[in-house]
Amino acid sequence: MTNPEKITYTFIPGKNWKLSLAELLSLSKTRNYRFKVTSLSKSFFTITTERTLDPTIIDDLGGTIKIGRVISSISMKTVKDAFIHKTKSAQVAFRANLSECAPNQTSATPLKECVFGVSLYIEDYDLFRFSARIQRFIGSYFKEKLASSGTRARFMGFPRSRRLPQLTHVEVLKKELISKSFEILFCLGRDEGIVATTLAVHNPFEFQKRDMERPIQREIFSIPPRLAKIMVNLSSCSQGKVFLDPFCGTGTILQEALLARARVRGMDIDPWCIKASCTNLEWAKREYQLQDADYTILLGDARHLAIRIEKETIDCIATEPDLGPALRHLPTEEGARKIQRKLRPLYHDFLKEAHIILRDGRNMVLTTPYIRTRNGSFVSSSIKEDDATMGFKPVFPFNKEFFASTTPLIEDLTKSLSLIEIGQRHKIGREIHVFQK
Numbered sequence: 001m002t003n004p005e006k007i008t009y010t011f012i013p014g015k016n017w018k019l020s021l022a023e024l025l026s027l028s029k030t031r032n033y034r035f036k037v038t039s040l041s042k043s044f045f046t047i048t049t050e051r052t053l054d055p056t057i058i059d060d061l062g063g064t065i066k067i068g069r070v071i072s073s074i075s076m077k078t079v080k081d082a083f084i085h086k087t088k089s090a091q092v093a094f095r096a097n098l099s100e101c102a103p104n105q106t107s108a109t110p111l112k113e114c115v116f117g118v119s120l121y122i123e124d125y126d127l128f129r130f131s132a133r134i135q136r137f138i139g140s141y142f143k144e145k146l147a148s149s150g151t152r153a154r155f156m157g158f159p160r161s162r163r164l165p166q167l168t169h170v171e172v173l174k175k176e177l178i179s180k181s182f183e184i185l186f187c188l189g190r191d192e193g194i195v196a197t198t199l200a201v202h203n204p205f206e207f208q209k210r211d212m213e214r215p216i217q218r219e220i221f222s223i224p225p226r227l228a229k230i231m232v233n234l235s236s237c238s239q240g241k242v243f244l245d246p247f248c249g250t251g252t253i254l255q256e257a258l259l260a261r262a263r264v265r266g267m268d269i270d271p272w273c274i275k276a277s278c279t280n281l282e283w284a285k286r287e288y289q290l291q292d293a294d295y296t297i298l299l300g301d302a303r304h305l306a307i308r309i310e311k312e313t314i315d316c317i318a319t320e321p322d323l324g325p326a327l328r329h330l331p332t333e334e335g336a337r338k339i340q341r342k343l344r345p346l347y348h349d350f351l352k353e354a355h356i357i358l359r360d361g362r363n364m365v366l367t368t369p370y371i372r373t374r375n376g377s378f379v380s381s382s383i384k385e386d387d388a389t390m391g392f393k394p395v396f397p398f399n400k401e402f403f404a405s406t407t408p409l410i411e412d413l414t415k416s417l418s419l420i421e422i423g424q425r426h427k428i429g430r431e432i433h434v435f436q437k
């Protein structure tokens with residue numbers, strides 16, 4: 001029996017690489033798409049699989065910026081010799097490696113002219129200084145190669161202010177590089193470099209539309225749709241499952257669950273939010289032609305969920321109950337702890353009820369406040385403590401099963417439990433927990 005051919009893909013994560021990776025691992029498990037993470041860094045991951053990946057998966061992910069198919073790999077020693085030490089033989093070897101890449105020009109007859117892209121993702125700081133030179137080298141190589149088949153080609157430049165020569169996903173979209181020409185991704189890890197061609201890029205305009213064009217918006221309290229999608233994916237939500245957000249607000253998380261074709265249930269204590277969620281979901285149903293959309297929004301108190309929702313009828317929960325008051329100034333550590341203590345009864349009562357209505361073995365994703373303090377430290381909630389989880393087990397988002405045994409891991413990932421999302425200037429961020437009943 002012959003071994004099935006292995007295919008390698010590279011994923012470029014968003015700013016929060018851990019969140020992006022956790023989401024990818026969770027979605028692939030939900031969809032039964034098997035792969036092993038074969039290399040891991042903060043700026044790209046590669047996965048190896050026996051099954052072709054449908055690149056439109058990018059629209060179902062909130063945290064992936066680009067997906068590329070890997071064409072060849074090259075040792076970092078060759079890259080360093082070619083560009084840092086400028087060794088001729090290494091440069092020849094580097095060119096030979098590139099010659100394995102036949103950029104996928106889509107038309108059968110060569111184009112007269114084309115604009116293509118070359119983007120570099122680098123983990124090794126030694127190479128940062130050389131990134132522009134490497135990008136020009138690769139760009140010139142493909143330019144010559146295309147010229148030899150009659151295509152006048154040029155590769156896209158970058159503003160000088162850009163830290164690395166990388167095209168943004170918006171640039172790739174606007175220039176239609178995937179459909180009309182190509183983008184080369186050159187990803188340099190610690191031991192190995194890979195060359196890939198971009199298959200799909202994140203479309204921020206769809207997320208913006210869901211954020212800004214829905215009829216009812218509420219700036220404070222609302223979660224960004226990209227994060228809402230990540231939470232929905234972490235909850236293992238999929239088509240036909242019964243999904244609940246019991247603190248639904250204006251329905252941002254519900255909207256992403258509806259797009260995943262789940263049967264959506266929402267609840268809020270505020271009647272205005274019930275109306276807002278219904279209006280927004282009706283808009284999403286029209287806008288995304290979800291004729292079979294199934295949703296119900298209930299007015300109620302999430303501390304008494306089991307009165308309104310039958311026992312063990314919910315397949316997945318993703319929710320953001322309360323991140324505490326808007327802060328004008330950074331609190332002291334004691335001030336931050338006081339905020340967390342005040343919220344504890346709400347979380348406690350909700351968890352108790354959630355345990356009743358969730359089916360066995362199913363996931364719940366929950367955010368708690370992650371508070372920056374005056375002295376630069378952060379104060380978390382105490383929800384992970386055994387007595388606080390009300391019988392829920394914490395889920396490790398980076399389970400060993402996802403990684404090839406030879407993949408070097410960074411930051412002892414497999415032991416990390418919660419995921420942090422906080423902007424540099426934010427006083428309160430989110431700690432995202434995944435629990436299983």
Ligand SMILES: C[S@@+](CC[C@H](N)C(=O)[O-])C[C@H]1O[C@@H](n2cnc3c(N)ncnc32)[C@H](O)[C@@H]1O
Pocket residue numbers: 221222223246247248249250251252253267268269270273300301302303320321322323
């Ligand atoms: C942080 S907001 C959720 C925001 C929501 N994810 C969105 O993007 O619109 C929390 C919501 O919980 C609701 N809420 C507060 N206490 C509640 C309770 N005990 N039961 C149900 N809803 C509650 C508030 O009315 C508010 O809309």
